[in-house]
Amino acid sequence: MWAYILRNVWQRLILLVFVSILAHSVVHLAPGEPSEVDPSNPRMKPEDIARIRAAFHLDDPLYLQYIYWLRDLASGDLKSFKDSQPVLPKIGQRLLNSLPLFLLTTLIVWGLSFPTGIHAAVHRDSPFDRSMTFLSYTLISIPGFFLSYLVILGVVDTLDVPVIGMSTFGMDEAVPVFQWMDRLWHLAIPALMSAVMGIAILSRYVRSQMLEVIGQDYVRTARAKGLPEDVVIYRHALRNALLPFVTMFGFLVPGLIGGSVIFEQIFAWPGLGRLGYEAILARDFPVILTLNFIAAVLTLIGTFVADILYLFADPRIQIE
């Protein structure tokens, strides 16, 4: 058991090194450079560009730049190219902004997908199942920002829900309770919109997984011995259908960074995705690389936890 965990962790660490090297090569080998962000600025003289390049170590060989980045990241004084602010606190602050959005989105996705998926599977080919199937295909196929704009158009006039930013202007003076309520109100639409795609995919997956299990012999046995239908579905079938979802935990966490760019941009939510977008626009290599690194770490931790959970959840798995 411990040997398995140790080997698992060791493999992931090696993987992490490769991911960071690959990310580094991609970012540095691509033609764009931080010194070229504003090429039309007449005040940018060649010597200024040379000074910028020297300050950012851009003239050093790639492996040295990689080592500098690693050293600065480890010692915590990695600075952004754009504004010379330390990268880690900057990311940490944006992480705090993204976290509520991410948590609420996940809650909505998992909370809605399972009931709809199970209901659709149990009442297969019913009007509910058919309309849910069609609805989820439609939601998968609609461009996220198109749907968001439609919803914004509908919601702002009729329901008076705020759709921009994290809080209403001038709310800083209010009582904490009202600030919290304001924050929740602002969260509602962005979280719902980010959840749409997830609900559509996950509920389909729950449905097919349940159908798979309901067709098994042990479910027929459970029915044959006269168990109530609810016990058959929720105690016998559902528990086995849940197994693959353990693995999905692993790929859930990186959505914190990659999945949120579009929605944070639409709703002006100052989170990680927007930080990444701004960093890309400014060719802010340290921020891009660190974000990528954190995303990789989160993925690896997620899949690691999933692997371990799977060991406990599925007694058929034996460690060789």
Place this chain on the structure above:
Amino acid sequence: MSAAQPQTMAGEAPEPDLAGEAPAFWPTFWKNRMAAAGAVVLVILLGLAIAGKVLTEWWIVFDTETIRLPDKFKPPFSEAALGVISAPDAPVFGRYLLGTDELGRDVFARMLQGSFVSLSIGFVAVGISVLIGTALGALAGFYGNLRLGIITVDTLIMRFTDTMMCFPTFFLILTVVALLPPSIYNIMIVIGLTSWTGTARFVRAEFLSLRERDFVVAAQALGVPEIRIMFRHMLPSAMAPVLVSATIDVASAILTESALSFLGFGVQPPYATWGNILADGKDFIFDAPWLFFTPGFAILIVVLAFNLVGEGLREALNPGLRERRT
């Protein structure tokens, strides 16, 4: 499952008997109403895309580039101001079928041109990802135990796949597209290069199980060259899931392109794609809603069609699922 077993074995006979499989495949596919509707939409779309390429670039009937400032923001079906615009600049039939945009360009012509560009982005990107994914998956599955120095081929390829899976895909695409000079080919290539991991993983799994089958062992015993075994004997049997996921990936490539356009990194002018017409249209959502709704619903319908066809293929190609459905 056990009932489906003999059928599966028959389907994977050494010489895949396509004539024998066909009646089982098409009826199942057509019986699924939504998949059939999707297929019809895709055929129409293919016709539109080819017509678009021909009519807007080779034999210019619909002019995509003429700027007619007197005629900007004309709603659909409105007549052109023929007195103000010179005769060569006037649209066909003197009407704008889908209105005009902020520069007075004909939206119908741009949508036609965009249909070809959007589709080719989807197909080229998926072509690249299927090629890479299938090649790597097949190598890892077939030569898995071969040692190269200290590690096996399988370890090498699968660790590389794992490395790629650690990147947040959309963020990676965005980074690369933003750093490279803007070009439609870069977008196709980058989407293709970042989305092959799933294909590689299931082609490998498929090859691992096929390698032990009798028909492969028989081919090896007959001394058939390994390359021929891989491509002529094993690959056709492994293609079904690849086809399904490729269909669905075309849909997501079109969506990715529109998302990139929204962030300002999409296909640059003069090319029109549905994604960048939509992204430009969002600024005029109150003044000229047709600029926003036309491309939006066009993307929705086409992506939906690809998804439905993909799902229909999955059902028709998978005997296990088919068995349970009837």
